[in-house]
Amino acid sequence: MVALVKTVAYLGLEARGVEVQCSVAPGLPKFNIVGLADKAVGESKERVRAALASMGLALPPKRITINLSPADLPKEGSHYDLPIALALLAAMGVTDAEQLGDWIAVGELALDARIVPSPGVLLAAIHASKAEVGLICPRAQGSEARWASEVPVCAAPDLASLLNHLKGTQHLPDPKPGAVESEPGGADLKQVKGQETAKRALEIAAAGGHNLLMIGPPGAGKSLLASCLPGILPPLSPAEALEVSMVQSVAGTLEEGRISSTRPFRAPHHSASMAALTGGGLRVKPGEVSLAHLGVLFLDELPEFQRAVLDSLRQPLETGKVDVARANAHVTFPADVQLVAAMNPCRCGHLGDPALACSRAPRCAADYQGKVSGPMLDRIDLHVEVDPVSAADLALPPPAEGSDQVAARVMAARQRQTARTETTGARTNAGLDGDALEEFAGPDEAGRALLMQAATAMRLSARSYTRMLRVARTIADLAGAEKVGRIHIAEALSYRRQPPRA
Structure with a gap:
């Protein structure tokens, strides 16, 4: 018999669907996991074996094969424990295989069959929402999963409770979204x-x-x-x-x-x-x-x-x-x-102070600040x-x-x-670019004349010129001005990089 359970693989902030296929066939007793699995996934069979043993269940003396499909997608992490265990239990006839088709499962198994947290549950919940299926996850992460959407979330403390919930003999409470907290803002x-x-x-x-x-x-x-x-x-x-x-x-x-x-x-x-x-x-x-x-x-x-x-x-x-x-x-x-x-x-830290500065000034400052590349400073x-x-x-x-x-x-x-x-698509002025930059951060005539004069004198790069306009737009916003003026350009120019002073 072959049983199927859905789960996900994490690639950055993207969750891709993975199908856990379990086959229990006649042959010499063996437990194999295939499908480009890393070491953590390969060790899953030992955790699953111990978890089932703690529940009084033994693996059948047959050839057990777990395939993680698609087979060419790398599988990493311990969250495959739970879907592998559910697929194996469905293949053994312990739980309903068809019922599991409406769920995506993620979670790590402890040796005593507890379902413990694993990273990435929020991404799995968002993927489940798009696929319009429910999510099975550890109880400790139920409130995290609930933030994604209103899809069914089954947050189970252990494997036995999950099986009883799926059979209808036990009801697991629906998790609530986690609290939204405002952390202290630091120093004043x-x-x-x-x-x-x-x-x-x-x-x-x-x-x-x-x-x-x-x-x-x-x-x-x-x-x-x-x-x-x-x-x-x-x-x-x-x-x-x-x-x-x-x-x-x-x-x-x-x-x-x-x-x-x-x-x-x-x-x-x-x-x-x-x-x-x-x-x-x-x-x-x-x-x-x-x-x-x-x-x-x-x-x-x-x-x-x-x-x-x-x-x-x-x-x-x-x-x-x-x-x-x-x-x-x-x-x-x-x-x-x-x-x-x-x-x-500079390295000694007291450039400009005759009493404390080292004898190598200003060479000391040039060498020390030169450790940071010009393109980096330009940003x-x-x-x-x-x-x-x-x-x-x-x-x-x-x-x-x-x-x-x-x-x-x-x-x-x-x-x-x-x-x-x-209209701009930018969250802040720091993201203004292209036509939006010229439309909203373009200065008046006096401001443009000052900017062009400074760009020539200070030899501003194209990036520096653009960033100067963005800063001037922010200064105008703080002043409540609709148009960027000469005074805003002048203040923005005062914050540009200057060569090390002696």
């Missing part, structure tokens, strides 16, 4: 004393989704400013929250179906490898740039990252996605991130110098304006951008 701008220019640049970056680079000596407050950014960013929309949760589901970091409305903030250490930052590994997983999708990727000590690792971010920053190509897989992860970076002006819209804070500044009372007031202005600017989304 009231903690930052002085640094008015840097705070203004941070507000512009938050309002338009622009990339930001802060350059300053140690202890000037660069990391503190970056930690204030989540508190002034607008919350995720429901569609965006689901998009972010899909990445977290594949990475296995979505706990108990709790979806956050707070934008991701990832801060990897400068020793991170290329695979950790952009994704990859033996089993291709999303990297930090994808885990920060629709949020912030903060790179502290920017020149300390390996140059090849930094340059691997050039494509994601330009296209909003990262393509991971391996011999056995080619997957695409979303990577629409806002890059915020911080660095010292950063805002470059701001963060000067050291004096003792007199530290003695001042906290600023009257905190993150709440700045967040209100950022939200108002984002709402103006949202009103243009239908």
Whole structure:
């Protein structure tokens, strides 16, 4: 007898249908799994054997063959345990094979027949919704699966309860969607004393989704400013929250179906490898740039990252996605991130201070900043110098304006951008391009004259010219202006990269 059970294979953020076929035929007792399965799937037969034994069921003394179709699609992960077990039970006549045709099953089996969580359930639920079938998943991930749609979700704690539910002798409760939580926004701008220019640049970056680079000596407050950014960013929309949760589901970091409305903030250490930052590994997983999708990727000590690792971010920053190509897989992860970076002006960190700077200045600064490639710096819209804070500044009372007031202005600017989304297709001003850029960010005559003069004097590249217009559009949005003017262009130009100072 041959029994069929549906499941999925994960390729990036795409779930592809897989059919688990089980054949129990006469012959020497053997348990084979075929269909381009990796080691985790190959070990599934031992987990299934132990789980059935814990329920008092023994495998028949026959030749058991499990085929994962299509056979040329790589199968990775432990979520094949449950569909393999169900297909085997259906072939043995323990459960109804026809009834299983209306379900997609995912989940890992423990040796005592418990159904334990496995990554990617949210993607499986979305695939089940499109296929108009139900989803069988671990009970701990039922609330995660419920976010996808209103298709039937059977969240079972163990294999015995699932079989009883399918037979109608036991009823498993319908899971509820996980809670939508708003995580703490981090530090408050009231903690930052002085640094008015840097705070203004941070507000512009938050309002338009622009990339930001802060350059300053140690202890000037660069990391503190970056930690204030989540508190002034607008919350995720429901569609965006689901998009972010899909990445977290594949990475296995979505706990108990709790979806956050707070934008991701990832801060990897400068020793991170290329695979950790952009994704990859033996089993291709999303990297930090994808885990920060629709949020912030903060790179502290920017020149300390390996140059090849930094340059691997050039494509994601330009296209909003990262393509991971391996011999056995080619997957695409979303990577629409806002890059915020911080660095010292030189290795000693005190360029410009005669009392503390090393004797190699300004050569020290040129060598140190030269570790970051020009094309990488060209993709950063805002470059701001963060000067050291004096003792007199530290003695001042906290600023009257905190993150709440700045967040209100950022939200108002984002709402103006949202009103243009239908015609531009860009979430923020940082994504404006082509005709939409000229239509909505084209300056008036005075502004265009200043921009052309600056483009010649500063030798702006085509990318820099485009990014300058985007920043000017955001500054105009913060001011509530319909047209980009000369004053907006002038402020945007002040944030362009300058050569290392002596």
